[in-house]
Amino acid sequence: MSKKKATVTIQDVASTAGVSVSTVSRVLNGKADVASETQERIRSVIDSLGYTSSLAARSMRSTKMNLIGLIMPDIAYPFALEVMKGINRAIAESEYDLLVYTTGDVRKSGRAYHEQKYVSLLNNSLTDGAITVVPVSATFSTTAPIVSIDPHITNPGYPCVHATNYQGSVDAMQYLLSLGHKRIGYIGGRPELASSNRRFKGYCDSLVGAGLIIDESLVTTGDFTTETAIQCARELLTLDQPPTAIFAGNDQTAMGVFTVADEMGLRIPDDLSVIGFDNISESKYIGLTTVDQFISEMGFIATQMLIKLINHEPLEAQTHKVKTQLVIRKSCRALNQQVVR
């Protein structure tokens, strides 16, 4: 019961094996210049002592860690989950492991809190590079490779992968228009996101392209969560002239519309057409017509790009656009002809 040793270090291994730390480090990293007997002895000491090297200490001296960082504000929302699936797929077949960093909540302690923490993860080679789905301001000095997914408008210079939000939005609108809808409500997402703005532009352009005007009472803004979407949907559907179709900024928003429609006794698609964006895994079960933006694919590609960056291989392009695709299910239908009274 002598002294309470917190953890067993390379020092302990070295001294009980009767060698220097250098030698232990050599066998740890599989380098040459160590007799096979010595190797075995050291290995058995490692086993019996239960030694594991410290990630932190190693990253301070070592250059290559074979570790990729993923930075997310919140890992529990569907978009994040899908991204992670893609990244998981990519790293599973690579030599890299993954370290996901999150604070659990975007609102935790303000912007500064996050930026500071985010960058310190990838700073100084704890990871070899990082994928981010949050804004990382360029004022922070980092030489580590970064790839961002669906980036914030303020995200500068970094390579990124994003979906063709504008085109996807146009596709969705064309579909709705072709079904005869003229009063189409819109529930937008967080205005600070580039994706959000692109989708809204697609909405507007399609409307004017069809010779329609943009009715501001039909345009609401949420934050991509189901909760606020419910409020927006209520607003839209209690209008004197409610829309016949609603274009939701993302699938979670669409779910909010479903909820409100249900509580108001509106049937989808009979009384109201709804179209979403994202195609999260739940969408197919509720029959939501939506725009697939292959989120998981974006994670997969981002990882591949990052690995290239780490290996100093050239990128085909700084930004990779993933094509969206309209997925028609059964939440939309052609508008009934106007009943003549």
Added chain:
Amino acid sequence: MSKKKATVTIQDVASTAGVSVSTVSRVLNGKADVASETQERIRSVIDSLGYTSSLAARSMRSTKMNLIGLIMPDIAYPFALEVMKGINRAIAESEYDLLVYTTGDVRKSGRAYHEQKYVSLLNNSLTDGAITVVPVSATFSTTAPIVSIDPHITNPGYPCVHATNYQGSVDAMQYLLSLGHKRIGYIGGRPELASSNRRFKGYCDSLVGAGLIIDESLVTTGDFTTETAIQCARELLTLDQPPTAIFAGNDQTAMGVFTVADEMGLRIPDDLSVIGFDNISESKYIGLTTVDQFISEMGFIATQMLIKLINHEPLEAQTHKVKTQLVIRKSCRALNQQVVR
């Protein structure tokens, strides 16, 4: 263009601010004993240089990191996703951030590879403690608090949280039995998991409790994935006397049964009753009757336990059992009376 500085360190901040590193460290950690003018000056230097402290370096000297580790072999399967949701909820309202470590694939490089890596994450206080959903052998020396979720049978001594797998299994079987089923197929999970064995024991005990015998041809073993479940389901359903109901080891397994039933033209629940285990988020959409084991709740509770451990507060119990609950949807129906020919 003089020398290419990789990253900006506390040294750089100190020298350009004309103070010592100690002082910079003090303002960084919000300690007293530094003049407010000096503070401001240092802060502005930090901003203009884009300095962020290195997580690795900090963890070597600092004791408290306000970081919780989560160790998972694969972050893309539904169980892991649900656990993460619960953990995310718990840390969002805490002072801790989360670091998830994964290799992306259980089969990546064998057991030793993983154990080594897993422990080195939490070793030496990169994190203040860790939650694990994988086996961590006790031979590794760590003083950091560990809480394990749904632990492997070989997981020793560590505090853990798990569902009442046995009781849940019995509940499911009683339900099936009450519906008149007598030939109930079983698709088990990975036999090295304690949860798996408990569920199987519930299956067996319920059968003999009802005066039935255990037909070994009705018992198959998968690995909790949909792919292998499909093989097991095929095996079961092509039997001379196929079962009238199938108890799937988890919901993903149940999905495999759905797939096979569909390709064989069997309607659920008309021609075949199916019951699952887990109640993952997809299950409600496909109308699967299952046993909810509140996975996300397990993650939430594990996090709370870990935080207590970190703060040296006493735990109410070393193992926390989360009660399961049968969720009846529409994948089961009463067995038709035997048609008299």
Added chain:
DNA sequence: AACGATGCCGGTATCGTTACCGTTATTCTA
């Protein structure tokens, strides 16, 4: 006026590991 208390700051010793350079003993070459 002399003293201690306090505010503010710098210096140094680590933390655990790897990179780099030395050092010794042994074997090989000519």
Added chain:
DNA sequence: TAGAATAACGGTAACGATACCGGCATCGTT
């Protein structure tokens, strides 16, 4: 057999940060 090459290992200096100790002013006491 002398010299050089090699094998096998040890010593030391970082990496970037914090903890701890101590030093100098300045201020308030009695």
